[in-house]
Amino acid sequence: MSRVSVVTGAASGIGRATKELLESRGERVIGVDIHDADVIVDLSTAEGRAGLADGVRRVDDGPVDAVLAIAGLAAAAPPTVAVNYFGTIATLEGLRPLLAGSPAPRAVLVSSMAALMPTDGELVGLLAAGDELAALARAGELAQDPATTGAQIYSSTKLALDKWVRRQAATEQWAGAGIPLNAVAPGIIATPMTADLIGTPEARHALLGLVPMPLNGIAEPIVVARLLAWLTSEENTHLCGQIVYVDGGSDVVLRGDSVW
Numbered sequence: 001m002s003r004v005s006v007v008t009g010a011a012s013g014i015g016r017a018t019k020e021l022l023e024s025r026g027e028r029v030i031g032v033d034i035h036d037a038d039v040i041v042d043l044s045t046a047e048g049r050a051g052l053a054d055g056v057r058r059v060d061d062g063p064v065d066a067v068l069a070i071a072g073l074a075a076a077a078p079p080t081v082a083v084n085y086f087g088t089i090a091t092l093e094g095l096r097p098l099l100a101g102s103p104a105p106r107a108v109l110v111s112s113m114a115a116l117m118p119t120d121g122e123l124v125g126l127l128a129a130g131d132e133l134a135a136l137a138r139a140g141e142l143a144q145d146p147a148t149t150g151a152q153i154y155s156s157t158k159l160a161l162d163k164w165v166r167r168q169a170a171t172e173q174w175a176g177a178g179i180p181l182n183a184v185a186p187g188i189i190a191t192p193m194t195a196d197l198i199g200t201p202e203a204r205h206a207l208l209g210l211v212p213m214p215l216n217g218i219a220e221p222i223v224v225a226r227l228l229a230w231l232t233s234e235e236n237t238h239l240c241g242q243i244v245y246v247d248g249g250s251d252v253v254l255r256g257d258s259v260w
């Protein structure tokens with residue numbers, strides 16, 4: 001029997017490439033997005049998140065083998081907090097019960113190398129505490145700050161996701177249930193999210209100054225899709241709580257050997 005995966009953010013970019021890759025391998029994908037998907041939900045709202053599992057069941061009421069939480073926003077504004085952090089956690093926690101019937105259940109989320117950039121400690125703390133109202137308010141303050149204009153919102157959501165994966169992966173609900181839970185951290189990927197940032201040679205040069213990618217430069221979404229496909233495949237039996245950088249080397253350049 002072919003595997004069944006739920007992919008959020010399936011309408012565009014990395015999510016779309018992942019859906020197409022899995023389908024090209026004969027697997028079944030239930031796409032989730034705010035538009036152009038099998039299940040249309042707004043992951044920025046509590047109502048949308050609450051309807052996710054039922055929406056998936058309506059499309060396919062059998063077991064799900066993999067959950068891939070890919071949907072995200074990069075805007076320097078509060079909705080990025082709602083989608084990237086609370087939407088992602090709600091996807092993984094809300095769909096985890098559907099993995100129970102799979103012989104090889106898997107889960108992954110998409111973080112970013114941006115977690116290595118400056119972050120806001122207060123926002124990261126509020127995210128870890130699960131306080132969405134306060135986190136949205138803090139993001140609103142950051143967006144208004146003339147010094148940073150909200151630049152730390154996106155990076156903070158991704159750092160908070162990394163920390164969540166590290167806290168959760170070895171618990172009864174995930175490792176104890178036989179579910180490898182991991183994250184990928186892409187560098188710059190050519191998708192609609194980054195189109196404006198890499199649209200001219202000058203813009204690309206400036207961005208690569210911040211996010212150095214000595215190995216093959218800016219990547220296409222299929223590069224991340226292949227890694228996501230492996231992490232959620234039957235072959236991945238023992239990767240637990242890892243943040244896997246698929247970034248052309250930006251992590252290595254920025255952090256060197258300082259990670260141990």
Ligand SMILES: NC(=O)c1ccc[n+]([C@@H]2O[C@H](COP(=O)([O-])OP(=O)(O)OC[C@H]3O[C@@H](n4cnc5c(N)ncnc54)[C@H](O)[C@@H]3O)[C@@H](O)[C@H]2O)c1
Binds near residue numbers: 015042074189
């Ligand atoms: N492109 C990059 O350089 C890059 C780098 C690192 C990490 N990422 C991460 O990869 C993931 C995918 O990004 P992408 O580059 O493919 O961007 P994209 O904009 O092409 O795709 C994002 C998808 O998420 C969906 N989405 C946004 N808000 C939603 C909501 N409220 N409810 C449901 N779906 C919603 C969008 O409709 C879209 O289909 C994101 O989590 C992003 O942060 C991207």
